[in-house]
Amino acid sequence: MSAQTQQPSEQVRKLKLFLEKSKTNFYRDNEEILNWLQDRNLRIENLGQFDLVEKNQTLISNSSVESKVIEEFNQNNSGEKQLESKISAEEFNSIFEKLNNLLSLPAGQLENQSELYLEQQLSDLLGFDIVAELDEHRLNHSTGIMSSEAHLKRSPNDKLTNHINLLEAGLDKSRSAFGWFVNHGDITQEAEDFEKYYFSLQLYQLQDWNINYKDLKSWYKFRKMVVINPAERIAVVGVVGNIDRKNQFQQQFGASPEIIIKGRIWSPKSKGKVLLMFVDDPKNEVPLGPIYFDKLFKEDR
Amino acid sequence: MNNNLINVDYLKQVYYKSLLPLDKINEFLAIFENKYADDATKILISIMNIAIASTLLDNFENQEDKKQFLRLCQDDYHNPKILDFLIDKFPDSQQNILESIERSLLSAKKFIVES
Numbered sequence: 386m387s388a389q390t391q392q393p394s395e396q397v398r399k400l401k402l403f404l405e406k407s408k409t410n411f412y413r414d415n416e417e418i419l420n421w422l423q424d425r426n427l428r429i430e431n432l433g434q435f436d437l438v439e440k441n442q443t444l445i446s447n448s449s450v451e452s453k454v455i456e457e458f459n460q461n462n463s464g465e466k467q468l469e470s471k472i473s474a475e476e477f478n479s480i481f482e483k484l485n486n487l488l489s490l491p492a493g494q495l496e497n498q499s500e501l502y503l504e505q506q507l508s509d510l511l512g513f514d515i516v517a518e519l520d521e522h523r524l525n526h527s528t529g530i531m532s533s534e535a536h537l538k539r540s541p542n543d544k545l546t547n548h549i550n551l552l553e554a555g556l557d558k559s560r561s562a563f564g565w566f567v568n569h570g571d572i573t574q575e576a577e578d579f580e581k582y583y584f585s586l587q588l589y590q591l592q593d594w595n596i597n598y599k600d601l602k603s604w605y606k607f608r609k610m611v612v613i614n615p616a617e618r619i620a621v622v623g624v625v626g627n628i629d630r631k632n633q634f635q636q637q638f639g640a641s642p643e644i645i646i647k648g649r650i651w652s653p654k655s656k657g658k659v660l661l662m663f664v665d666d667p668k669n670e671v672p673l674g675p676i677y678f679d680k681l682f683k684e685d686r
Numbered sequence: 687m688n689n690n691l692i693n694v695d696y697l698k699q700v701y702y703k704s705l706l707p708l709d710k711i712n713e714f715l716a717i718f719e720n721k722y723a724d725d726a727t728k729i730l731i732s733i734m735n736i737a738i739a740s741t742l743l744d745n746f747e748n749q750e751d752k753k754q755f756l757r758l759c760q761d762d763y764h765n766p767k768i769l770d771f772l773i774d775k776f777p778d779s780q781q782n783i784l785e786s787i788e789r790s791l792l793s794a795k796k797f798i799v800e801s
Contacts, residue, residue, distance in 0.1 A: 394722070396726075396798055397729070399797060399798045400729050400733075400794060401729055402797070402801070403733065403793070403794050403798070404733050404736075407737065410740075411736045411739070414740060418743075418749065418752060422756070425756075427756060427760050429735055429759075430732035430735050432763040546778070547785075549745060549782060568796065571792045572792075573789060573792050573796055574737070574790065574792075574793035575793060575796075
């Protein structure tokens, strides 16, 4: 088959992949109503009079993905079955107990042994690799207090009301230190997600910032990271979306209103204490958004 | 050159049909060969359903409102009264839906071109 004849089906395949990505993000972001949707056998993507799987016997019906949103989650949870066999409830609890204890210490970097232990255990739990140091880059702090930041302007014309959610957080007067979030002038879904789940870091305090700021800025821009809130057992994957100019010592990290709320960062139990690590995701497969550890662990028990 | 690739029958099945930017949808479908336009339309509607629902669900302050919206969707997804319900809850709903659709088209196109 020539490349020309392959191209159209390849485009449909990519469109289907995009749908898959959208579904994963949707059900992850709306996990609190997932069970309710399952009970009613309600599939958002299939609403309407036609069913992608039942009525289409061509390209779409060859894939089970279109009709299997809930199944997709069960598939995702197959990794959790492995997790169950790999980690006992006692071990599971001890990971968070250890992390809680470490976070009660002053903000800073973890000592080597704890860092290795947590990198391995949390990577196993999450199903993707997280590290304190990536490509020889390391923050001054892995643990610390995370403050809530305002929404960021994604484009020059962006307004607070465009952000839809958590308007009480306000809109930062300045654009991000990394520039606008737009892509060729358009606010794409990716740009929207970047702003929704962004971290603000004190990069100006990095030791080699003054001599190497161009490379550092480029490397950190939209770098994927994960915040772990052990008190609530929630992780939120986001990207580095801004540089904290305040250089304050009481709070080491900042994050978007969505990360603070969905990660329950400032719940009475958490009080802002978090672990922040890099996500080693060279293929860009880890979606942004919250992850609930208890659900990961208990789902298949 | 593709002229009009939209199979309107599919687009009639959604409550937000009056808001659909048909010219932009047609432009998007032009990426695909004619024989795949129907398949692409169906997938695109699924993508728009998800994007719109995601935006709207973020708007609701409580679970009961979310569920009420989803019940309406499940019962009669093509009924424009769902739009009335949304506007009643949030006057900006139409704008939110329109923006969600346009973002979906842009993001999907970017994904296809760049991935």
